[in-house]
Amino acid sequence: MNPVSPLDSVYFINIPEDFSLSDKAFHLDTTIPLPVQKKYEDAPGTFDMKSLTEEQILAGLLTIMAYNPKNEHILYYRSILKHARPNLKKELGEAAILKAKNEDFDLAEEIFRALHGFDPEDMTIVLNMALFFDQRADSYRRSGLHDDADAYDEDAQNYYREALDAEPVLPDAFFNAGFFYLKKREYKKAKDVFETYLALTCDVKDEELGENGIYKKNRAQQVLNDISNRNMDDDHFKAAYDLINRGExxxxxxxxxxxxxxxxxxxxxxxxxxxxxxxxxxxxxxxxxxxxxxxxxxGETSDTYNELSICLLESGDIKGAKKLLEKALVKDSENTKIISNLGYIALKEGDPGMAAGYFQTVLEIDPDDKIAAMELAKLDI
Structure with a gap:
């Protein structure tokens, strides 16, 4: 079964000469079909011009922005949106960031794509999209959805690359891309972009940078020192990660x-x-x-404790594994991987009620965690 395209929810209609989008004077070109969002109650193949609303037109235009930005009439459609909603970029940007913060990822992505289609030349939008896909990948990886996480990391990387090439240059693109490359264990790339960030901001006075800008400079330098002191940009280090990650x-x-x-x-x-x-x-x-x-x-990180707990569990030391996971949880209280592992420990201890509590907590933090949902369904408590 083929997935439904968002564009399938859009009509293209020919508008009558006397139709206007709003009370403001604005000429609509009757020779260009106008995209209109279908109503849920519309029967297939039916459309009533008398019931057409401005919201349907705006929704249809935004769907084109998001999913068909190379449409032959895209410039005209953008001009309609600019006239009808002068503050559209600000409204969409705030909505997308709020939805991403609340992890309403599907809607956030749709809004970001519409925003990018509306103004593809705005590199701040491109950088925000990179940050969004980076965040979405992290969330999916925490849920154990590694293939989805890798796909969104790829999207993030493409948008970071575009933001890094922006003219005029965006210093924040280099700062944020640095942490993306750190996550990917690409330490040479991380080092390069952090060094570029510091070079771009070295002559900016502290009062111009502000508290946040000063923090970023110090943080970038700290990461660079860490990479250099630990020789983490060494070829053996990167090769080791890549080989182990792909099963070699x-x-x-x-x-x-x-x-x-x-x-x-x-x-x-x-x-x-x-x-x-x-x-x-x-x-x-x-x-x-x-x-x-x-x-x-x-080295005293939640990940180290978590990995060590797995080794103890495999050797039969359930109590030792549990203590390590509790230490890990103190360091990272919303790490769903750790909480899930505590659920498995509870199962081994013969306490399904406690296990259910852990898996339920995981789902409260991340409703999309399929592993926790599956384990909770098995318990049927």
Whole structure:
């Protein structure tokens, strides 16, 4: 069954000579079909011009902006929207950001796409779209939807690239792209964009930057120092992550061991070693690597505790695994992966009521978490 296209909900109608969009004088070209959003109650193939509303026309125009921005009449449609809604960019921008903040992702994406179609030259919109897709990817990955997360990361990367090429230059594009590349373990790229951000802002006075701008400069420098001090832009480090991530663990472990030989005090490297071992089911070796990571500066993270708990659980140490997850939860109280793992611990302890509570908490934080929903359905409590 073919998915329904949003464009299927739009009529193209020929308007009569005496029709006007609003009380303001504005000439509508009767030779160009006008997109109109269907009403839910409309029967297929029916349309009543007498019941046509301005809202239907505006909704139809926005659907074209979002899903058919290369329409042959797009410039004309934009001119109608600019006349009918002079503050449209501001209204759409605020609505999209609010929907994204509330994780109403489908509607936020539709609004962002309409906004971009309305003004594709506005690079601030492009950067906001990059940030949105970046956020959406993170949310999906927390829910265990890794394929969807990777797809949205790809969208985010494309918009970041466009924002990085903006003229005039957007310093914030470099700052935000830096954290995107950090997330992807692409440390050389992260280093490059953070260095560019600092170069672009180095001559700006503190009073012009403001408190937020000063924070960003300090944060960018902190990340750069961290990358350099830990040699994280080393080729072995990046290669190890890529290999382990795509299932070539043995090759990845060889690369990370080469890195550790030269950089024995980098906690991320020991974490990656443990991650590769854990994926191979070599839990005792993984356990030692994660324990080593915990002893190093920066290594006491919720992810390290979580990974180590998995190793303990596999060895039969349920109590030890639970303690580690509780430590992880203190550091990251809304991490659904950790909360789900506590649910599995409760099941192993024979407490389905407690397990259900954990899985329900996951769904309260992330209603789209399919794994928690499945486990809760199994419990039927």
């Amino acid at each position: 663990e043995e090759k990845g472990l060889e690369e990370i061991r080469n890195f550790i030989e030269k950089n024995p005090s980098v906690w991320n490297a020991w974490f990656m070693l443990g991650w590769g071992m854990r994926k191979l089911g070599r839990f005792s070796e993984a356990k030692m690597a994660f324990e080593k990571a915990l002893t190093l500066e920066g």
